[in-house]
Amino acid sequence: MSSNLFNPTRRQLLAGTAALAAAGLVGLRPGFAAGVDWKRFAGTTLDVNLVKSPRSDTLIKYLAEFEELTGIKVNAEATPEQQQRQKTVIELSSGKPSFDVVHLSYHVQKRQFEKGGWLADISGYLKDATLTDPGLVETDFADAGMVFAKDGQGALRSLPFSVDYWILYWNKELFEAKGLKYPETFEQLVAAAEALTDPSTNTYGFVARGLKNANTPVWTSLMLGYDMTPLDAEGKLRTTSPEAIEAASLYQRLMTKAAPPGVTGFNWAEAQSAFLQGKIGMWFDGVGFAPPMENPEKSRVVGKVGYGVMPKGPKAHASGTFGDGIGVTAASEKKEAAYLFCQWAVSPAMGARLLQAGAGVPFRKSVLEDPKVREGVTMPASWLDAVVGSGNVSRLALPVIIPVTEFRDTFGVALSNMIAGADPADELKKATEQFQPVLDRSEQG
């Protein structure tokens, strides 16, 4: 069931009206309902473990607001992604983590956290009116968010915090010069990419990640257009299916015929740098990398960038979706207080701040569809349209398995080899044979 600001559900309408009225009466900031006993855990101290990013920077910036609202003291630590992942896994597997709240990358850590039993079940808290803002309902989150947040048994293990849809950044000036329109299909995408490519002027039609590991989501996102995912519902690999091979061939064609030389070593940063120079027609990557495009100090394409939803594939229209969430550790002795923090982190007020600063895209639909929030967004309207449009065709781009990193590494090497000229079918067969035992081992024990 979905709803938006102009077509709210009865429950949302009543809850929202009541919350606003109550907030006005007691002088609370909008978004933090008076029905919730925010001060219930005053005096508690929480330890919060975050991934260093513009999203966690925003949380930390407004931390005093949460402390004032709840009387809870927060010790927040934000470490770079790789180090944070190592630290959390080591501490959580020890059974005695030093933190009550943990920030996790769903597309990498979801299954690992579930299997380890590291996150508390917060399904009950969501139904507790003294703990949960009435506006915080499952239906307010994008579908992908709830798929990420719930475990196999349907228990809510975290709250979806920020989503990253993969979109197509396109250089409108280069397209106009060649009389091209934004591609609506994969076929048009290839045609446009090749038409824009002119090595004599150092101009290339397409760029995406070529570096091992980083490149795998490009392939799996393309695969979604063939209505195929790397694993089926039973967890069997489908990486040698005709659709997977076609997606790999498409990747190979784009990366060898329309991408700049050396793309096999490009991560998102190199691809972004190349696009910012104004000599690349299209760049396929996460929506969260948009802010530098419109920054005159970093970009030569200010005002020239179009933001488009991923074109339709031969069998499906899908936008590869990634995301992160925030949850309460199962070992925490302050679960309810920790839940209040999570709730504040995904609140409409924080979501609006993320969106307006270009720091991230909240999973909550009510934030994306709020006209007042949209007014304050500094990015162009087409970017926000691409976000909303991608949300409508959103699908998880990586398999929900424990060895996600090995999956990305193994198939990433195969994709790198394809850029160097190897046969896609052979490479996928080899990679699948290598990865199958890793996948089998991961669910044992």
Added chain:
Amino acid sequence: MSATTPEQAGVTIEATDGSQTIRLAPNYWPFVVPALVVVGAVIVFPWAFTLWMSVNSWTLGQSRNFAGAENYLRLASDPRFWESLWHTLTYTFLSVVAPMFFGTVAALIFDAKFPLRGLLRGVFVMPMMATPVAVALVWTMMFHPQLGVLNYLLSLVGIPAQEWIFNANTVIPSLVAVETWQWTPLVMLIVLGGLASVPREPFESAEIDGANAWQQFRYLTLPMIAPFLMIAMIIRTIDALKSFDIIYAMTQGGPGTASETINIYLYNTAFSYYDIGYGSAMAVVFFIVIVALSFILLMLRQRSQWIDQEGK
């Protein structure tokens, strides 16, 4: 407080010719214990634990099971491991030979007297002082196929653009170039120290005997600085074998696995895949490789020691 007898204090009393000799029985253990504790905690225990983990199948977040030699057998049939071993040896060989050559040449140049020598020496050793990760980031941008200054410089002389670290065929030589740029000064300093200690008399005799510059270098300079070259080679070999930061920051072992050394593979296995047992087995095998190489180098060092005419 009770009195301590001489026997209890470790003092032995012996009677000789009516007189008494007091001999203190040495009891050094209390002095050794702190060092033993430190060595045990930071060297012996980690190694024993690594060995133990290497015979277990253990992935973080899952249960641990005794696996015997399974991890080692898996290594033997893991093409990625053998490939990374080959990359390690290739990278190490090139990262030793190139700085050794350029460092020795630089030392010979800086040993001669010329204007501004001191200033130029100072400039020459500057790369060595830079942080490897910072060096890596700067060189990554310099190597960028479209935006990098290196391809721009090549274009000025009509040489086509190269892909440097972004191509599987050129990635290791490109990484070695960075390693050489940073560590040639270290070799230069060591060899320069050696050259400063070389006596002048044999060269005067050689000149009288008509030896040319090359003969003087080949038969006098080189043998006399050989111990210093060996020290430089040992330091460089150890450094290159354990090299991680520059490779990880520049390529993360890529493109594909074209620059993945054992250090990178081991790191990924243990800290990205959380496969602690397999990573430990890899660490043990790598340790054996390092010990074997060190043994060879130490033997060579013995042979390069200065000896006098009697062969003492």
